[in-house]
Amino acid sequence: MDSQYIIQFNPKLPKLSKNEQAVLKLLVEAGKLIAPVFAEQEKQLKENGSLYPKGVSEKEINQAAKQDPTILSPYTVVEKTNSRIVAIPYHIKYAQLLKPVVEKLNQASRITDSREFSRFLRLQAKALLEGTYEEAINASIKTKTYILDVYIIPVEHNDDAVFFAKAAYQAWVGVLDTEGTQRLSSYKSTVLSVSRRSLLPHERIDSPHPVKTKTIDEVLLAGFVAKSKFVGLIVPMNFALVAKYGSEFTIFNQVNNLRLKEQILPTFKKIFSPAFRKEFTIEDLRRGSLRYVALHELAHNYLYYKNATQNLQDLFAVIYELAATLLGMRIAGSLLLQDKINNKQLESMVVAFMARSVDLTRQSEKNSTMINYAIGGTIFINFMLESGALKQKGGITIANFMKIFVSVHELSYIVEHLLASGTRQEAETFINKYGQIS
Numbered sequence: 072m073d074s075q076y077i078i079q080f081n082p083k084l085p086k087l088s089k090n091e092q093a094v095l096k097l098l099v100e101a102g103k104l105i106a107p108v109f110a111e112q113e114k115q116l117k118e119n120g121s122l123y124p125k126g127v128s129e130k131e132i133n134q135a136a137k138q139d140p141t142i143l144s145p146y147t148v149v150e151k152t153n154s155r156i157v158a159i160p161y162h163i164k165y166a167q168l169l170k171p172v173v174e175k176l177n178q179a180s181r182i183t184d185s186r187e188f189s190r191f192l193r194l195q196a197k198a199l200l201e202g203t204y205e206e207a208i209n210a211s212i213k214t215k216t217y218i219l220d221v222y223i224i225p226v227e228h229n230d231d232a233v234f235f236a237k238a239a240y241q242a243w244v245g246v247l248d249t250e251g252t253q254r255l256s257s258y259k260s261t262v263l264s265v266s267r268r269s270l271l272p273h274e275r276i277d278s279p280h281p282v283k284t285k286t287i288d289e290v291l292l293a294g295f296v297a298k299s300k301f302v303g304l305i306v307p308m309n310f311a312l313v314a315k316y317g318s319e320f321t322i323f324n325q326v327n328n329l330r331l332k333e334q335i336l337p338t339f340k341k342i343f344s345p346a347f348r349k350e351f352t353i354e355d356l357r358r359g360s361l362r363y364v365a366l367h368e369l370a371h372n373y374l375y376y377k378n379a380t381q382n383l384q385d386l387f388a389v390i391y392e393l394a395a396t397l398l399g400m401r402i403a404g405s406l407l408l409q410d411k412i413n414n415k416q417l418e419s420m421v422v423a424f425m426a427r428s429v430d431l432t433r434q435s436e437k438n439s440t441m442i443n444y445a446i447g448g449t450i451f452i453n454f455m456l457e458s459g460a461l462k463q464k465g466g467i468t469i470a471n472f473m474k475i476f477v478s479v480h481e482l483s484y485i486v487e488h489l490l491a492s493g494t495r496q497e498a499e500t501f502i503n504k505y506g507q508i509s
């Protein structure tokens with residue numbers, strides 16, 4: 072078993088029925104079995120340096136994709152055989168490894184008391200077996216939140232730095248946090264009811280689509296999500312699919328606790344003075360971290376620019392993720408104006424984000440998945456230093472929150488402009504100026 076790509080948690084759970092407990096157990100077993108599939112993908116990534124065959128140029132892949140568009144599908148492995156570039160569907164390539172996962176999911180589907188959940192489990196199993204991912208993604212968005220939460224569909228991710236296309240195998244299994252889910256949906260209704268003026272409205276995909284939101288206490292993470300450890304994840308990422316089916320986003324309480332303990336608190340202690348630290352409790356920072364992630368994810372709904380991936384290419388993810396964080400902070404500003412959050416909560420968000428960014432920068436060499444966020448955080452901090460919102464003296468950071476919020480507006484404008492209509496060259500110049508990780 073590849074324990075490297077499995078994280079198990081033991082959170083305090085609400086009381087589950089016998090049936091729910093039995094289903095949960097099967098789902099955890101199914102989820103663990105995804106780790107070896109992801110391990111195969113990681114192996115390919117390491118051996119080839121990309122998710123494409125070694126020694127094959129971007130141009131050649133684009134050429135071949137004209138004949139066979141499935142080469143750029145999120146769900147195919149690209150190989151070179153007899154000097155031809157071919158695409159093999161995931162469900163065929165990994166059929167052997169996926170079989171036991173499918174069996175467990177079908178077993179869970181047969182025993183669960185919830186008919187709707189049963190149908191959804193069956194569709195996830197079918198997607199793994201036959202490649203019908205869209206059907207499963209759509210079902211997941213449309214299925215009402217249930218006490219158990221599971222997602223074993225491959226998700227698109229940033230490791231495909233060449234085309235930003237391929238999906239990674241992963242599984243999460245958890246139990247719904249009812250209170251957290253309610254809080255999140257109250258943010259959502261505020262955020263989504265505020266119609267936002269766009270910089271370039273015609274460039275933005277603006278179809279109002281359903282967004283399903285939930286907060287869970289995870290029991291298991293496997294594959295890609297165990298490696299990336301996102302506190303919030305929005306799926307699908309593909310703009311066309313979002314426009315067609317909507318999206319769903321999940322907040323992971325246990326990963327947030329882990330992030331707080333391993334990244335945010337140690338860095339917080341290191342970079343801020345004792346007097347400054349006294350102003351924030353651990354609970355402030357825990358909630359600050361959850362809140363900035365939640366608003367970051369909600370902000371993504373406003374940042375679907377049609378040509379952004381094409382224009383910015385390999386630099387897209389840096390700009391896109393930073394834009395979401397900044398817009399999230401501005402949305403928090405709107406929540407403050409409406410008395411939905413207070414000053415301390417707004418400040419805690421920024422402090423948690425800065426502490427995490429500094430930590431990501433420190434470990435960016437060994438954690439390549441997070442490099443885009445590390446660069447984004449570096450841009451944020453350097454921009455704040457330049458504007459005078461942050462000052463550094465003897466390794467200690469001094470923050471002026473009033474100035475930070477003014478600067479956030481400026482930076483957000485620049486970054487969203489790059490996203491809406493910038494060229495790769497413009498993005499590169501900007502990243503070189505502010506995003507150098509020393």
Ligand SMILES: [Zn+2]
Nearest residue numbers: 367371392395
């Ligand atoms: Zn994001």
